[in-house]
Amino acid sequence: MQPSLYVSLSGQMALMRRLETLAHNVANVNTAGFRAEEIKFDELLSQRTEQPTSFVSGGSTYISREAGAAVRTENPFDVAVSGDAWLAFQGPNGPVYTRDGRMTMTPEGDLRTLNGYPVLDVGGGAIQLDPNGGTPVIARDGTITQGQQQMGALGLFTIPNEARLARFGNSGVLPDRPAEPALDFNRVGVMQGFMEQANVNPVSEISRLIQIQRAFDSISNSMTRSEDTLSSAVRTLGDTNGSS
Structure with a gap:
């Protein structure tokens, strides 16, 4: 097979990976706190041909x-959450970090996520409210009061920029490096009575889907032309050998 066909095939595989991430993003455009999935491609240089040949890597998602x-x-x-910080809840195997701050209180006063996981304070403990204490008031630093009594505080955490994030459900993340308690509430904080939407721009994502489809079709047409050229060359060579 010609090197150009391998290059085209690597390009198609990269486009398929990108198409999958875009489709996942569009499907979660209405998921509160959802973080879009992106993909990074690198150039791979092969020396196994007469001339160095560049291929597209399979891509790494983030x-x-x-x-x-x-x-x-x-x-x-x-x-x-405002600023670069995350809330935390207790997952099956430890803390999970999220920007989805929609919560509920059980009849016993436990503060939980909408999926039933305990919401954590900065020390990693579950937050307990007074089920008869009235509507909670949540300050910018996460402090929760009912009436005149402080009941606890939402934990706010920062995740190192170099940490890789794995998904937990649709809007939770699991970093591969420890998260640290947020300390500067001039930079980060919470806003009560608000929710954060997905960071997906549906118009932009659909435009990318169209661009990828066109690029995929262009590569397919190029591969077809290359195969036709190769087949024509083989037939011509066969006719030449046969006539001689």
Whole structure:
């Protein structure tokens, strides 16, 4: 097979990977706190041909940390995080970090995510409210009060920029490096009565889907032309050998 066909095939495989990530992003455009999935491609240089040949790598995916838009809900159990910080809840195997700040209180006063996981304070402990204490008030630093009594504080955490993030559900992440408690509440904080939308721009993502489809078709046409040229050359060579 001609090297150009291998190059084209690597390009198609890269486009398929990108198409999968875009489709996943579009499917979660209405998921609160969702972080879009991006993919990074590198050039691979092969020396196994007469001339060095560049191929496209399979690509490595990563989760975008860009913030989504905050929208007002007026629900006192909804919070949106401002700045580069994350809330935490207790997952099956340890803390999970999220930007989805929609919460609920059980009849016993346990503060939980909408999926039923305990919301954590900065020390990693579950937060307990007074089920008869009235509507909670949540300050920018996460402090929760009911009436005049402080009941606890939402944990706010920062994740190192170099940490790789793995998904937990649709809007949770698991970093491969420890998260640290946020300390500078001038830079980060929470806004009560708001929720954060997905950081996916549906118009932009659909435009990318169209571009990828066109690029895929262009590569397919190029591969077809290359195969036709090769077949024609083989037939011509066969006719020449036969006539001689």
